[in-house]
Amino acid sequence: MVAVDGVRLAWTRSGPRGPGRPSVVLAHGLTDSADTWQRVSERLEQSHDVVRYDARGHGSSDRSEDYSAEAHTRDLVGVVRALGLDRPVLVGHSMGGIHATLAAREIAVRAIVLEDPAWPQVPQDGTKDVADSRRRVVEVASLPEGERREVGRRRHPSWHPVVVATWSRAQTLLDPDVVGWFGSWRTRNAWREHVSGLDVPGLLLTGDAEPDAVAVLPGMAEEARRLWPRLRVEQVDGAAHDVRRDGFDAFVRALTQFLAGLDTLRP
Template sequence: MREAGANGIKIAYREEGDPGAPTLVLLHGRTADHNDWNGITQHFAARYHVLAPDLRGHGASDRPGEYPVPAMAEDVAALLGRLGVERAVLVGHSLGAMVAYLVAMGHPGLVERLVLEDPVPPRPLEGRPPIEEDGSTAFDWRMMHDTERQFLQPDPAWLAGLATITAPTLVLSGGPQSPFRADETAALIPGARLVTIEVGHLIHVSAREAFKRAVDDFLGA
């Protein structure tokens, strides 16, 4: 693990592959960390310089106590700038996918291609049970509450911003077992490719080989 100052906080990140190769960034979902991509980083490191950061409030990264999702996006952009990366493929799952599409909106020149795995949609979510804290210490519970408020009432600019994304985009849907309608998000991104793998929300865990094939096919197109 490495760490770097980015956007005023410490971001811990995992690095694999040739630093001279094109960069691919893996952004985990809520409550996870870089270990969520075990078995995935090695696959892409054969061709890419792979970075798997812990988002703020997760893993070994700082827990600043405030967790606006746009700030998480700026953390990622700042980390890439700190590492001298001018263009990168972004692959994000769930909250990480929301972070990824906000990076693509705010920093279009930075994003070579965009992969959104069962993304949290930028629409108000309804019918979600309240968060109940337990003894987990792998993440900041304030992050859970802060991001949940943003899931329930996202900034309307995020929905409009999907139409401004210029990076070629792949959206992976977990199908009817998923809590999110990834197809609706895909329909709002110009030219986005939608692939459905009917295993629910954790596609890269529940159908690892299918996930890798879909991403490989997209990156090779």
């Protein structure tokens, strides 16, 4: 556990450490947990120092009264500092992509990888029916294990069984109030501010599903690339919002190639 602002955060670390072994920090999305990175972590830990952690209100981490993007970002910064990580690569999915980008403005990072980050599509977007979202989270969590896994398989037939299992377990460990996160950035299309002026290598991984199944549309990706000149965009065929789970092999291939190429880039 690492304590940040009085909230204990559970983390796991694997892979080789030391000079020449870059650190990679994996930040999961809303309602997930560190375990949902398991298959990706197993690939990366062959050559990298891999840290994955449960965001507040998720997994084995403490619950909190504050689930704002700002609090989550402080948590990510706190994990990096507590573990003494030197210029890590921050990898974030959805909600975690927001926190990774914001954290990179407070700590030195080697690069940022964003898996379909939760970017609102229009300035007024970002408002959610929090009560309805909470109700749906509670409904899934209350299902028996077998039924909950069946929900996962039905929604995502292409997911690996291990992925379905880790997703299912994550739903039972949630504080339903984590959905209050949506309210911390409503009415502001702040992602443009987040990426503008970044001067570290970046990789944006998106899917090619229908517009209502992904957060980042092609036009948004192009705009992000203009605002962040060192950003590279990769689209994974057949993937929706859960890029790594929908198109695991393509996701890992793009990620590992990007990480391998960091050695040839300027600091």
